[in-house]
Each structure stands twice: as C-alpha cells, then as structure tokens.
Amino acid sequence: MKTILIIEDERDLLDLIAFNLEREGYRVLTADDGKDGLQTAKSRHPDLIILDLMLPGIMGTDICKILKNNEKTANIPIIMLTAKGEEIDRVVGFEVGADDYVVKPFSNRELMLRIRAVLRRSEPDNKEGKILTAGPISIDTGRHVVTSAGEEIVLTTTEYKLLLNLAERLGRVQNRDLLLKNVWGYNYIGDTRTVDTHITRLRTKLGSAGEMIKTVRGFGYKMEES
Ligand code: CA
Numbered sequence: 001m002k003t004i005l006i007i008e009d010e011r012d013l014l015d016l017i018a019f020n021l022e023r024e025g026y027r028v029l030t031a032d033d034g035k036d037g038l039q040t041a042k043s044r045h046p047d048l049i050i051l052d053l054m055l056p057g058i059m060g061t062d063i064c065k066i067l068k069n070n071e072k073t074a075n076i077p078i079i080m081l082t083a084k085g086e087e088i089d090r091v092v093g094f095e096v097g098a099d100d101y102v103v104k105p106f107s108n109r110e111l112m113l114r115i116r117a118v119l120r121r122s123e124p125d126n127k128e129g130k131i132l133t134a135g136p137i138s139i140d141t142g143r144h145v146v147t148s149a150g151e152e153i154v155l156t157t158t159e160y161k162l163l164l165n166l167a168e169r170l171g172r173v174q175n176r177d178l179l180l181k182n183v184w185g186y187n188y189i190g191d192t193r194t195v196d197t198h199i200t201r202l203r204t205k206l207g208s209a210g211e212m213i214k215t216v217r218g219f220g221y222k223m224e225e226s
Pocket of ligand 1: 008009010052053054055
C-alpha cells in the first residue's frame with residue numbers, strides 16, 4: 001500500500017482529497033500547515049506528497065525546495081497544487097523541483113491520473129540493476145545512485161529518469177515529445193518547456209559533466225561523450 005502525504009490548508013479540500021485517496025486504496029497522511037507537513041515528510045517518508053502552493057507560514061515552493069535538496073527526501077515525488085494565476089509559471093518551470101502540478105479546480109480523476117503516472121515513474125524498473133557509464137558519469141540502475149567522477153549527485157526521480165533516458169541512448173538524438181513520453185509517462189500536449197527546464201536543472205547538478213548533454217536545436221537533446 002502506497003502512502004501519500006497531503007499538505008493543504010483548505011480543510012474542505014484536504015478532507016476531500018484524503019477521502020478520494022483512501023477510496024483508491026492509498027494510506028493517507030495529512031498536514032494543514034507547512035511546518036507540520038515538512039516534519040511529517042521527514043519522519044514518515046511517504047511515497048508521494050501532494051503539496052499546496054499557498055500555505056500559511058512556509059510557502060509550498062519553499063517546502064518543495066527543502067525536501068528536494070535533502071538527500072533523505074529528494075526522491076519523494078511531489079505534485080504541487082496551484083490556483084490559476086498563482087505563480088504558475090514558476091511551478092510550470094519546475095524551478096523548485098516539483099515532479100508535476102495540478103491547477104485548481106481539478107477533478108478527482110485528473111488528480112488520480114497524475115498520481116498514478118508520477119508513482120509509476122518513481123518505481124525502479126530494474127531491481128537487479130546495472131552500471132551505466134557516460135564519460136565521468138556512472139549510473140547504478142539498481143540503487144538509483146548517480147556519481148560524477150566518483151562524487152554522488154543527488155537527483156530527483158524525474159531528473160534521474162531523464163538522465164537514464166539520455167545515457168541509455170548515448171549519441172542518439174531524442175526529441176522532446178519522446179522524452180516527455182518516456183520520462184513523464186503521458187502526453188503534456190506540446191508543453192516541451194517541461195523537458196527544457198528539467199534539462200537545465202540536470203546540467204547544473206552534473207556540473208562540468210552536464211556539458212555532455214547537447215541541445216539539438218529545434219529537435220531535442222542527446223548525450224555525447226567527448
Ligand atoms: Ca492554500
């Protein structure tokens with residue numbers, strides 16, 4: 001049974017999401033403010049977090065950053081809840097490391113689809129594992145550990161999947177739509193900015209090794225050993 005933590009200060013919405021999740025067979029944890037949410041995320045390590053953007057005390061975006069920059073919680077997928085016009089661009093840009101977002105008001109069906117897709121791509125697809133290398137980068141697919149020149153790089157689940165997709169097809173160009181399909185698991189309908197912003201974050205985290213990820217103008221990306 002998967003455990004989902006909901007951090008949302010609107011009590012009615014919190015209860016409604018909790019009710020729907022439990023009906024779908026998820027174990028539910030709730031928090032109605034940021035501080036409590038952070039605490040619960042760290043102590044209970046849920047399989048996924050649904051995080052409201054506007055919270056009293058600590059903003060959802062800050063909570064997301066804190067969790068994604070902590071080695072112990074970086075791999076927990078986060079779906080952000082935003083209201084229309086609420087700094088959507090920043091969230092759409094995934095600058096804070098969220099794995100996905102849903103704009104209020106959303107249907108229960110939409111939320112469940114997002115949850116299932118995000119959970120699916122956070123599951124290790126190869127339990128035995130193998131070591132993939134590209135230049136100084138080494139990817140242990142069993143343990144989901146990435147190192148560059150021996151130094152461990154902490155990646156979010158989405159960044160990890162993106163890197164794996166590029167490294168598995170070294171030297172071959174992959175267009176954004178294919179990356180969206182392979183990494184995000186469903187169609188974003190033309191929102192290729194999602195891929196671009198994640199590539200930018202991935203390059204930054206990889207440091208000089210990030211230069212191996214080449215932009216192929218008007219098409220997509222490829223990873224090249226050079
Ligand atoms: Ca709120």
